[in-house]
Every structure is written in structure tokens, then in C-alpha cells.
Amino acid sequence: MQEIYKENILDHFKHPRNFGPLKGAQASAREVNTICGDEVEVQVKIKAGKIADIKFQGQGCAISQAAASILTEEVKGKNLEGVQRLEKNDVLKMLGIPISPARLKCALLALYATKNAIKQTKDK
Amino acid sequence: MNLAKDFPILKRKFNGKRLVYLDSAATSQKPRQVISALKEFYEKYNANVHRGVYNLSEEATQRYEGARTKIASFIGARAEEIVFTKNCTEALNLLAYSLGKELRGRDEILISQMEHHSNFVPWQQIALERGAKLKFVEITKEGKLNLASLKKQLSKKTKVVALTHVSNVLGTINPIKEIAEIVHKNSGAVLVIDGAQALGHMAVDIKKLGADFYAFSGHKMLGPLGIGCLYGKRELFQKMKPFLYGGKMIKEVSFVGTTFAEPPYKFEAGTQPIAEVVALGAAVDYLNEKGMGKIEESDRKLVSYALKELGKIPEIEIYGPKTAEERGAVIAFNIKGVHSHDVATILDSEGVAMRGGHHCCMPLMSVLKIPGAARASFHIYNTKEDVDAFIRGIRKVREVFK
Ligand SMILES: Cc1ncc(COP(=O)(O)O)c(C=O)c1O
Numbered sequence: 065m066q067e068i069y070k071e072n073i074l075d076h077f078k079h080p081r082n083f084g085p086l087k088g089a090q091a092s093a094r095e096v097n098t099i100c101g102d103e104v105e106v107q108v109k110i111k112a113g114k115i116a117d118i119k120f121q122g123q124g125c126a127i128s129q130a131a132a133s134i135l136t137e138e139v140k141g142k143n144l145e146g147v148q149r150l151e152k153n154d155v156l157k158m159l160g161i162p163i164s165p166a167r168l169k170c171a172l173l174a175l176y177a178t179k180n181a182i183k184q185t186k187d188k
Numbered sequence: 189m190n191l192a193k194d195f196p197i198l199k200r201k202f203n204g205k206r207l208v209y210l211d212s213a214a215t216s217q218k219p220r221q222v223i224s225a226l227k228e229f230y231e232k233y234n235a236n237v238h239r240g241v242y243n244l245s246e247e248a249t250q251r252y253e254g255a256r257t258k259i260a261s262f263i264g265a266r267a268e269e270i271v272f273t274k275n276c277t278e279a280l281n282l283l284a285y286s287l288g289k290e291l292r293g294r295d296e297i298l299i300s301q302m303e304h305h306s307n308f309v310p311w312q313q314i315a316l317e318r319g320a321k322l323k324f325v326e327i328t329k330e331g332k333l334n335l336a337s338l339k340k341q342l343s344k345k346t347k348v349v350a351l352t353h354v355s356n357v358l359g360t361i362n363p364i365k366e367i368a369e370i371v372h373k374n375s376g377a378v379l380v381i382d383g384a385q386a387l388g389h390m391a392v393d394i395k396k397l398g399a400d401f402y403a404f405s406g407h408k409m410l411g412p413l414g415i416g417c418l419y420g421k422r423e424l425f426q427k428m429k430p431f432l433y434g435g436k437m438i439k440e441v442s443f444v445g446t447t448f449a450e451p452p453y454k455f456e457a458g459t460q461p462i463a464e465v466v467a468l469g470a471a472v473d474y475l476n477e478k479g480m481g482k483i484e485e486s487d488r489k490l491v492s493y494a495l496k497e498l499g500k501i502p503e504i505e506i507y508g509p510k511t512a513e514e515r516g517a518v519i520a521f522n523i524k525g526v527h528s529h530d531v532a533t534i535l536d537s538e539g540v541a542m543r544g545g546h547h548c549c550m551p552l553m554s555v556l557k558i559p560g561a562a563r564a565s566f567h568i569y570n571t572k573e574d575v576d577a578f579i580r581g582i583r584k585v586r587e588v589f590k
Pocket of ligand 1: 213214275276277278304306307352354355356382384385405548
């Protein structure tokens with residue numbers, strides 16, 4: 065029944081990884097979901113074409129916050145190009161739960177914020 | 189009142205569970221009588237109104253104007269005081285645009301912190317455009333309108349006061365009669381009331397309320413989508429400039445100018461949703477047949493029971509007045525540590541349709557210092573069993589998020 069609130073999702077929601085401000089961040093990007101007021105801000109540190117460190121802050125529904133926690137774990141240490149190529153389906157695979165169209169934006173907030181933050185470091 | 193049998197949609201099932209519809213504040217469900225009225229119009233009477241000299245058009249016009257009279261008398265008004273719009277939002281825009289044309293730099297518009305975006309954004313934008321000042325009546329800790337704050341902000345400069353009758357978040361029923369006295373005594377302003385959450389839930393006698401304008405949506409009072417109404421005092425409608433221009437709202441058009449029709453037609457440009465008007469008339473018949481007193485009582489029982497049961501669950505914060513007597517048919521709340529969208533998703537899996545979010549009241553959310561709230565809202569087809577299903581769902585939320 066409540067497949068979407070799997071143990072793993074709730075655990076990331078209650079104990080988010082990579083949560084808080086990132087000291088010495090080179091860029092940050094904030095995304096909001098105006099329908100429900102979810103917020104995710106991602107900060108990144110880049111070194112040698114890789115994400116050296118990443119942290120997020122925010123508030124909102126379990127899906128948006130768990131997705132940010134899971135995504136930041138996943139991309140830390142990864143190649144920038146690879147991260148920029150991540151798409152909706154990659155995030156859904158990481159989450160491993162069925163997401164209804166109404167909740168898709170929640171799940172993707174962190175991805176948009178991460179990509180925007182990386183883009184900023186390139187623009188600099 | 190067990191009227192669920194009159195509402196065909198309530199037979200639907202989701203995840204094998206019967207639909208428990210608790211989002212009537214967004215739009216109410218429609219009884220068979222309203223759905224049949226729509227079908228009957230299209231099958232038997234469809235023609236444009238006021239223009240044809242043939243019988244069919246005459247019959248359509250009779251039904252259309254008959255519905256206007258019915259709707260008018262439902263709120264104690266005369267037919268020519270009812271203008272058809274597409275919804276409550278358009279009715280409020282009509283006022284903002286038309287009254288806005290007369291606003292000047294030092295004029296003030298007074299609304300409140302609890303307004304729906306529909307009764308907020310139009311005034312805000314007109315104020316910006318005209319260089320007028322927008323001011324806000326504050327709410328009390330209990331979520332009621334602070335009448336001292338209203339009185340204090342009224343002056344000769346106040347040209348429009350626009351307030352909701354019932355808050356779609358707090359549930360607060362504002363004392364319109366008392367407000368009208370305060371407004372008219374302390375300013376020359378017109379009083380605009382947003383009746384979206386009141387009509388169909390409580391008896392409204394417009395002359396007793398003393399409001400100058402009253403806006404509402406048909407679809408929230410068991411009527412069809414696509415039709416709203418604006419009540420206005422005739423002498424005010426006569427003075428006002430039109431909102432939309434075009435066919436049907438004119439008296440005479442020449443190459444150099446146009447004279448306009450008398451109200452309400454002056455504000456009804458183009459072909460209106462005729463079948464929907466007729467079906468809204470059927471909704472009014474239905475409401476009258478059940479009795480507004482009975483409907484009010486049914487709402488109150490459900491809200492009172494739901495408040496009592498919610499009160500037994502720890503970690504729930506309910507917004508707005510404490511008792512059902514002071515409330516309309518909505519209850520907004522939060523469960524500590526759980527976002528309202530997660531609440532709505534879990535309830536949905538139980539067949540309970542309700543919503544989370546800011547409910548088109550972002551300024552109010554900032555006053556309450558919350559990002560959003562879950563909201564259950566009721567209408568006459570809801571039962572005690574629906575509230576029980578809702579409470580079971582809430583307990584499930586707590587289990588999942590424990
Ligand atoms: C208090 C209030 N005012 C105005 C509206 C707008 O109604 P509509 O969307 O039908 O124009 C609503 C609807 O949610 C409401 O609750």
C-alpha cells in the first residue's frame with residue numbers, strides 16, 4: 065500500500081545525509097516547488113572536474129527531502145559530466161519508489177538544484 | 189443527512205476503497221439533478237439567448253433568466269443585481285478592474301491577511317497600477333478578523349474594503365453584518381465580500397448582511413463548473429464602468445462610440461455559459477429543497493465531530509477558531525514533523541481525497557509561519573463514516589512517520 069513511504073525513504077527524511085551549510089562552497093542553487101512550498105538548496109565544492117563535496121538544506125515533504133539526501137550521497141565524488149547527464153529516470157531509480165505525476169516535482173527538486181549549482185561553477 | 193445516493197461520483201472506488209471526498213472547499217460534487225439539468229438543456233433547449241425571435245431561443249431565454257431570478261432570490265436579491273461571470277475569481281476581477289478605474293493616488297484599498305489569492309492579487313495589482321495603497325486587516329491569534337485593526341485603518345481615503353465571508357483555511361466565519369456597519373460608518377468605501385466558501389453552506393440574506401458586492405462560484409455550491417456570480421447594489425452597478433466589452437453588453441454602437449446596456453447585461457459581454465446557468469438554478473433548487481438550515485446543521489455536526497476526534501490525536505495543530513459554531517465546513521491542520529503533501533498522499537491511499545499545500549493563501553501561510561497545511565472540507569453528502577475514515581487515515585500517517 066504505502067510503497068512510496070518505504071523504510072529507506074523515511075530514514076533519509078528523518079536523518080538526512082549531507083544536510084547543512086557547506087563551508088567554502090563554490091556555488092549554490094535553490095529550487096522551490098510553489099505548489100506545496102518544498103525548498104531545497106544545494107551547495108557544491110568542485111575539484112578536478114569532480115564534486116568534491118555537496119550539502120543541502122531545505123524543508124518540505126518526505127519525498128523532496130529524502131530525494132535530496134539520496135541524490136547528494138549518490139553524486140559526491142562523481143564526475144561533473146556524469147552528474148549533468150542525470151535525468152528524471154535516474155533519480156526515480158535511486159529512490160526506488162513509484163512517484164505519481166503530482167509528486168514528481170518534489171522528487172526532482174534536488175536534481176535541478178544540483179545541476180544549476182554545477183552550471184554556476186562553470187559560468188564563473 | 190445521507191444524500192450520497194444523489195451524487196453519482198461517490199460510487200467510485202480507489203484502491204478498492206470507496207471514495208471519501210473531503211475536498212469540497214476546492215469544488216463540491218454535483219447531484220444527479222444538476223447533471224440532468226445540463227443534459228436536458230443541451231438536449232431540449234440549446235439556443236443562444238436574447239437574440240432569437242424563434243420559439244427555441246425564447247425557451248432558452250426563459251430558462252436562463254428564470255435561473256437568474258432563482259439564484260438572486262436564494263440570497264435575497266433582485267434578478268438585475270446578479271451578474272454572471274465564469275467564477276468567483278472573475279467576479280472579483282470585474283470589481284477590481286471596474287472600481288480600479290476610479291482610483292487615484294491617495295486612495296486606499298483594505299483587504300485582510302486571510303484572503304484567498306482571488307481576493308488578494310487583483311487588488312494588489314490594481315493598487316500597483318493606480319498608485320493606490322493596499323492595506324491589510326490583521327487576524328487575531330485565534331484566526332479571527334481583528335475588528336479593531338479594521339476600524340483603525342478605515343478613513344476617508346478608503347475606497348474599497350474586500351473581505352472573505354468564510355476563510356478557506358481557518359474556517360473563520362467573519363461577522364459581515366457588524367463589519368458592514370463599521371465600514372459604512374467609518375468610511376465611504378464599498379464593501380466587497382468573497383462568498384466562495386459561504387454560499388451553499390449557510391443561509392445568506394444579502395440585504396441583512398449589508399455588503400455592497402458579494403462574489404461566489406457555482407461549482408462550490410453543488411452547481412456546475414464555469415459559472416460564477418457577482419451580486420451588486422443596482423445604483424453601484426449603474427455608476428460603474430464595464431469590465432469586458434463586446435456583444436450583448438451594449439445598447440447602441442456606432443463608428444464613433446458605444447452606449448452600454450443596463451446592469452446586469454452591461455457586465456456580461458459575449459455569450460454566457462447558458463446551460464451552466466440553468467444547472468446552477470437546479471443546484472439552488474436542490475439546496476432549497478434540502479433546506480439551508482439543515483445543511484448548516486449537517487456541516488456543524490461533521491466539523492464538531494472531526495474537531496473532537498482530531499483533538500484526541502497528539503501532535504496535531506488545528507488552525508482557526510476552536511469550536512464548530514464559529515467555523516465553516518473546513519478544517520486545516522498540521523501533524524508535527526509531517527508535510528501536508530505526505531498527509532494527503534497517505535490519505536489518498538486510503539481512498540480519502542483531501543489536500544495539502546498553501547490553499548491559495550500564501551500571505552496567510554506566512555502570518556501563520558507554516559509552509560502549508562492539510563485541509564479536510566465537507567459538504568452535505570459527507571457522513572460521520574467519512575470523518576471516521578479520515579481519522580483512521582490520520583492515525584496511519586502517524587504510524588508511517590513515527
Ligand atoms: C475563499 C475563496 N475565495 C475565492 C476562491 C476562488 O474561487 P474560484 O477558483 O472558483 O474562482 C476560492 C476557491 O478556492 C476560495 O476558497
